[in-house]
Amino acid sequence: MPTNVSPEYKKAQDQYRKARDPADRLRLLREMLSTIPKHKGTEHLQADIKTKIKELTDELAGPRKGAARGGPLQTIRPEGAAQIALLGPPNAGKSSLHRALTGSRAEIGPYAFTTRAPLPGMLMHEDVPFQLVDLPPVSADFMEPWLYNALQPSHAALLVVDLHDPDCAESVVAIRARLAHKRVTLTDNWQGRLPAGLVPADWSPAASASADGAPRARTDDGEGELADPFRVLLPTLLLATKADLGLDPAEVAALLELGGARFPALAVSSLTGLGLGRLGPLLMRGLAIVRVYTKAPGKPPDHHRPYTLFAGDTVEDLARLIHRDLAASLKFARVWGRSGKFEGQQVGRDHVLGEGDVVEIHA
Ligand SMILES: Nc1nc2c(ncn2[C@@H]2O[C@H](COP(=O)(O)OP(=O)(O)OP(=O)(O)O)[C@@H](O)[C@H]2O)c(=O)[nH]1
Ligand SMILES: [Mg+2]
The missing domain is CATH 3.10.20.30 (Beta-grasp domain)
Structure with missing residues (x-):
C-alpha cells in the first residue's frame, strides 16, 4: 500500500467508500484514478481501480445482447435506509425469508440453487424501509462469479443457515472463505453494538443503547487511512431458520463456535413467522440508523x-x-x-x- 497519496485522492476514496449509487461510484473511481500519484508504489492500486471502472462501466451499460458474460443484472441500486444481503448455503431458506419479510414473489424450491439472480424487496420497520436482496446460494463448490460484485453496495448481511442441515457449520466456514477470497469480510463488528450469540428474548434496542452508550464510529476495522478501498466489510447477523422444526440454543452456540465467528444470531421461521418481528429493531440498532x-x-x-x-x-x-x-x-x-x-x-x-x-x- 502506498503511503503518500494526495488529499484529493484521499477525499475521492472516502467518498467512494460512502457512495452506494453505482453512477456515483463510477464517477468517484475515475476521480481516484486521476488523483492517485503515478509511481511504483501505487501500481497495484491503479490496476485495481481500472478493473473496477471496467466492471462498473460494463454493468451500467446493461446486459449486452449475445454477450458471453451476459448473466443477470448484478447490482441492485440501493433504496431505503440500508441494503441488506441475504447470504447462505443452498436450500437454507433465504428466498422463503425474503417472501415472508418483504412480501416478494421470490421463487422457493425444495432443492439447491433455486435462486439464480438478485431480487430486491422492502422490509418495513415502523416508518423505516430496509432493502433486502435475495441472492443465489454460496457453497464450498460454487459461487456465482458476479456475487461479490452484487455485495458492493450492501451495508450488512443476513447469513441464513438451516441447523437441520448436518453440513451447516462447514458451509458457514466455506462461505466466509470464498467471500474473503474476493475481499468481502463478514464481520460481527456492527456500528451499533449487538449481543454476540443468540439474541436474548428480552433484548431491545433501547435497553442496549443505555447499557452500551453511543454507537461506535464507523471504522476501517483497525486499518489506517489507506486501507484497501475495495474491501467490503459486511456486519453480519446469523439467522437460524426453520426454527419451527425445533431448534436447540446449544446448537446455535455450537454452530457459531465451529463457524469461527461471534455473530449475533436470531432463531426464525418463515413458516410460522417466529422471530421475524425482531429483525427490524436489530437492524435499526446494529446499523445505528x-x-x-x-x-x-x-x-x-x-x-x-x-x-x-x-x-x-x-x-x-x-x-x-x-x-x-x-x-x-x-x-x-x-x-x-x-x-x-x-x-x-x-x-x-x-x-x-x-x-x-x-x-x-x-x-
Ligand atoms: N419448515 C420450514 N421449511 C422451510 C422454511 N424456510 C424454507 N423452508 C423450506 O426449505 C426449502 C428451501 O427454501 P428456499 O427459500 O427456496 O431456500 P433458499 O435458501 O432460497 O435456496 P436456494 O435459492 O437454492 O439457495 C423449501 O422447501 C422451503 O419450503 C421454514 O422456516 N420452515
Ligand atoms: Mg433462493
Whole structure:
C-alpha cells in the first residue's frame, strides 16, 4: 500500500467508500484514478481501480445482447435506509425469508440453487424501509462469479443457515472463505453494538443503547487511512431458520463456535413467522440508523416520511440526501430535538443530527 497519496485522492476514496449509487461510484473511481500519484508504489492500486471502472462501466451499460458474460443484472441500486444481503448455503431458506419479510414473489424450491439472480424487496420497520436482496446460494463448490460484485453496495448481511442441515457449520466456514477470497469480510463488528450469540428474548434496542452508550464510529476495522478501498466489510447477523422444526440454543452456540465467528444470531421461521418481528429493531440498532424529519420555514414538520442517516451523520449528509446539489448551497439549518441545545437552534453543516430531530434547511 502506498503511503503518500494526495488529499484529493484521499477525499475521492472516502467518498467512494460512502457512495452506494453505482453512477456515483463510477464517477468517484475515475476521480481516484486521476488523483492517485503515478509511481511504483501505487501500481497495484491503479490496476485495481481500472478493473473496477471496467466492471462498473460494463454493468451500467446493461446486459449486452449475445454477450458471453451476459448473466443477470448484478447490482441492485440501493433504496431505503440500508441494503441488506441475504447470504447462505443452498436450500437454507433465504428466498422463503425474503417472501415472508418483504412480501416478494421470490421463487422457493425444495432443492439447491433455486435462486439464480438478485431480487430486491422492502422490509418495513415502523416508518423505516430496509432493502433486502435475495441472492443465489454460496457453497464450498460454487459461487456465482458476479456475487461479490452484487455485495458492493450492501451495508450488512443476513447469513441464513438451516441447523437441520448436518453440513451447516462447514458451509458457514466455506462461505466466509470464498467471500474473503474476493475481499468481502463478514464481520460481527456492527456500528451499533449487538449481543454476540443468540439474541436474548428480552433484548431491545433501547435497553442496549443505555447499557452500551453511543454507537461506535464507523471504522476501517483497525486499518489506517489507506486501507484497501475495495474491501467490503459486511456486519453480519446469523439467522437460524426453520426454527419451527425445533431448534436447540446449544446448537446455535455450537454452530457459531465451529463457524469461527461471534455473530449475533436470531432463531426464525418463515413458516410460522417466529422471530421475524425482531429483525427490524436489530437492524435499526446494529446499523445505528438515525431518522430525521424535515420542515419548511413556518410550516409544521413532515412526519410522514423520515430521512434516514447513520449515527454520526451531519446536516451536510442530510442535505446531500435530500438533493445532490443542496449540500453545496447549504447555508445553515435549524434543529428541534435531541441534537440541539435548545429548540430551533441554528447549526452549521457539520452539526451531527440525532434520532427524531426535526430539521429546517436554509440554502
Ligand atoms: N419448515 C420450514 N421449511 C422451510 C422454511 N424456510 C424454507 N423452508 C423450506 O426449505 C426449502 C428451501 O427454501 P428456499 O427459500 O427456496 O431456500 P433458499 O435458501 O432460497 O435456496 P436456494 O435459492 O437454492 O439457495 C423449501 O422447501 C422451503 O419450503 C421454514 O422456516 N420452515
Ligand atoms: Mg433462493
